[in-house]
Amino acid sequence: MTATSPEEQEYRRRTPASARCFEEARRYLPGGDSRSTLFYQPYPALFTRGEGCRVVDLDGNGLLDFTGNHSSLVHGYCHPAIAAAVRRQLEAGTCFPGPTEPQLRLARLLCERVPSIELVRFTNSGTEASLNAIRAARAFTGRRLIAWAKGAYHGTLAETMSPEHPDAIVLPFGDAEAAVRRIEERAGELAAVLVEPVQGSAGMIPASPEYLRRLREVTSRLGILLVFDEVVSFRIAWGGAQEHFGVTPDLTVLGKLIGGGFPLGAFGGRKDVMELFDPSRGSPVIPHPGSYNANPMSLAAGEAALELLTREAIAGLNRNGESLRTRLRETLDESPATARVTGLGSLFAIHPSPADPALRHRIFLGLYCEGILIDPRGVGTLSTVIGAEHMDRLIEALRVVLSRLPAQRPAEPVAH
Ligand SMILES: Cc1ncc(COP(=O)(O)O)c(C=O)c1O
Structure with missing residues (x-):
């Protein structure tokens, strides 16, 4: 089902160097991998550089990073x-x-x-x-x-x-x-x-x-x-x-x-x-x-x-997290997708409805192609170098990705 999604086609088109490197890595590493939670189809992108809240992949695509290496980089890359x-x-x-x-x-x-x-x-x-x-x-x-x-x-x-x-x-x-x-x-x-x-x-x-x-x-x-x-x-x-x-x-x-x-x-x-x-x-x-x-x-x-990571820095992170979760919910509510948003402080996650297992993957790859990196599982974290303009970009990218999804049947109401 995901094999032919428009998001996957676009991802493949943008990341040929990652694809080649991944194929070669499979010869030496099981599944080309040393960190199982980061694997995703059709192949994970390789990264070459990070600065602040931006990462660059092997093909030279620049992305805004909302993973912070899965919450490790609370001050972004190379602070x-x-x-x-x-x-x-x-x-x-x-x-x-x-x-x-x-x-x-x-x-x-x-x-x-x-x-x-x-x-x-x-x-x-x-x-x-x-x-x-x-x-x-x-x-x-x-x-x-x-x-x-x-x-x-x-x-x-x-x-x-x-x-x-x-x-x-x-x-x-x-x-x-x-x-x-x-x-x-x-x-x-x-x-x-x-x-x-x-x-x-x-x-x-x-x-x-x-x-x-x-x-x-x-x-x-x-x-x-x-x-x-x-x-x-x-x-x-x-x-x-x-x-x-x-x-x-x-x-x-x-x-x-x-x-x-x-x-x-x-x-x-x-x-x-x-x-x-x-x-x-x-x-x-x-x-x-x-x-x-x-x-x-x-x-x-x-x-x-x-x-x-002072008290002020934490308060700022938490304020941004609160505001981002609210905006993510509003954006999803306006879209054909059924998903809920969870999190606390500067941690957030998008949970697509279980009725559509492919949706999470399409959102992830779609955001990637729009220059936004979240975790393939839909989770994300903020860092102290992420500001209002970066969160605006995430919301805008999500809107674009969601607008390409087919209209869905109404699902049961979901709690946030
Ligand atoms: C809550 C929690 N505990 C422990 C770990 C393991 O940490 P590490 O990946 O550094 O071994 C993780 C990693 O994701 C985690 O999320």
């Missing part, structure tokens, strides 16, 4: 302050066989911003940070089972990639009553409940404060650790989504933007839990080695990025 910090670190040395000052500085920044993080450790990705939060919860409670919410993504972890995993159970996302019941049923076995305060990969879907509060209450009551995965949601407030929702987890997982565009993850929280990693009093209960743990390039970039 001068981040680039300068990275250059300084590059000249000083990219990695060392010991701790560095950038580690101390970023740890201090995170602990100051997020009161629930009493102690923190650095990894190279959000996946590793989730993994280590789970290890911590298992060692602390002496239990093995973890619970995660349907639709969640916590990285490439066996336990949270399959609903059938023997060491994991899946909770409904949104239905607090049912989630609490499910937790109570397995209370004696559960080490941790993992939850994204705003589900990112699932389509920027915020939890309700009530849902998070109920998870907090039941986990405290039953001695289970509550872990917030704030890899995506951290940008919502100065102290992360936990500050916004007013719910305090035991452990927090961070990633993406805290590395300022470089690979970095962090996990932290209660002192009594995090001390299991402490090697200073003999062998740690949980060893956590790693050649590039706390690598100073990522830490230096992350420090610069967090310093730029």
Whole structure:
């Protein structure tokens, strides 16, 4: 169905160099790929350059980027302050066989911003940070089972990639009553409940404060650790989504933007839990080695990025996000497409009606051809270098793309 869409024909016409490169990459990489969530048909475009909120693909097409590498680049590409910090670190040395000052500085920044993080450790990705939060919860409670919410993504972890995993159970996302019941049923076995305060990969879907509060209450009551995965949601407030929702987890997982565009993850929280990693009093209960743990390039970039992410910057991002979501809804409502818009703060997503599975893909490719980059899954994020004129361009491009779609039958009303 998508094979012959006008959007795909136009995409192919504009990206022949990407097509050639992708074909060659298939000879060396399975499916030409190392990052499965970014694959899309007919082939993903390759990028060569980014500056501010603009990226250029291999064919020289310039696009306004509303992905920020999937929320990592909260200040856009090559922000001068981040680039300068990275250059300084590059000249000083990219990695060392010991701790560095950038580690101390970023740890201090995170602990100051997020009161629930009493102690923190650095990894190279959000996946590793989730993994280590789970290890911590298992060692602390002496239990093995973890619970995660349907639709969640916590990285490439066996336990949270399959609903059938023997060491994991899946909770409904949104239905607090049912989630609490499910937790109570397995209370004696559960080490941790993992939850994204705003589900990112699932389509920027915020939890309700009530849902998070109920998870907090039941986990405290039953001695289970509550872990917030704030890899995506951290940008919502100065102290992360936990500050916004007013719910305090035991452990927090961070990633993406805290590395300022470089690979970095962090996990932290209660002192009594995090001390299991402490090697200073003999062998740690949980060893956590790693050649590039706390690598100073990522830490230096992350420090610069967090310093730029002031309360004012966050307020501006959130205002823009609110305004963009409203305009996206209005634009979709005026069009033949049936879709809803979700998000919080500077996170947004367009969810085409399930009645038309091809629509998401057509919108994605259509926007690409109009010079706008969003995630193939329909999610997007704003950065501090995106202004009113860029959001105008997105809305205008969406209007053009939607105007080319055939009229649809009316679908059931959808909630925003
Ligand atoms: C909420 C969430 N947690 C964890 C991860 C994993 O982070 P990484 O890709 O750095 O391993 C992601 C990545 O998309 C994510 O969205």
